[in-house]
Amino acid sequence: NAGVTQTPKFRVLKTGQSMTLLCAQDMNHEYMYWYRQDPGMGLRLIHYSVGEGTTAKGEVPDGYNVSRLKKQNFLLGLESAAPSQTSVYFCASSYARTGPTSPEQYFGPGTRLTVT
């Protein structure tokens, strides 16, 4: 059981280049999330998905796109990278809420992205 995995672990991009970050989970979770973590800022939600084929914007969605074509995968795309997108990106997943309890999120190891 690998949990949540992220590919790649590190990446350096030049301004204007594009790339896709891949998140995969093997826990059959309904919900998936993409966050970015910047020094002194905590984690901020970029986009999330409540199921296959559905996505929604989070707190800081500008400059990013996402897709959830398969339940186990959640892709984060940068169409034209900017230095402001230099960050550590975390993917997370959780069960859907089936009762009164809010489910905890399981996080991947992160992707460190540098845009020069």
Added chain:
Amino acid sequence: AQKVTQAQTEISVVEKEDVTLDCVYETRDTTYYLFWYKQPPSGELVFLIRRNSFDEQNEISGRYSWNFQKSTSSFNFTITASQVVDSAVYFCALSEAVWGGSEKLVFGKGTKLTVNP
């Protein structure tokens, strides 16, 4: 809007000291959940605890304890007899239920704890 404040940016203690990490939250919801996550130097966030808004009982798990007080909108985390392995960044988070039932987490900025031998 929901907000989580962790006023302590960094804390440094000596091993075996007790340490409390503060978390203050703001929400208009009557039903909400609070979480603590640990981020060790390896980078991956690890879930520690969840507390719902209608359960104000304190919780103890080994050397960890949590004090939830609705009257002061606080959810503080205490480590007793700290150890070097407790060194990490600790995040407090608030759950905001949104469309589709997803659980959007609003995170505080984190408190970096360093436990020195």
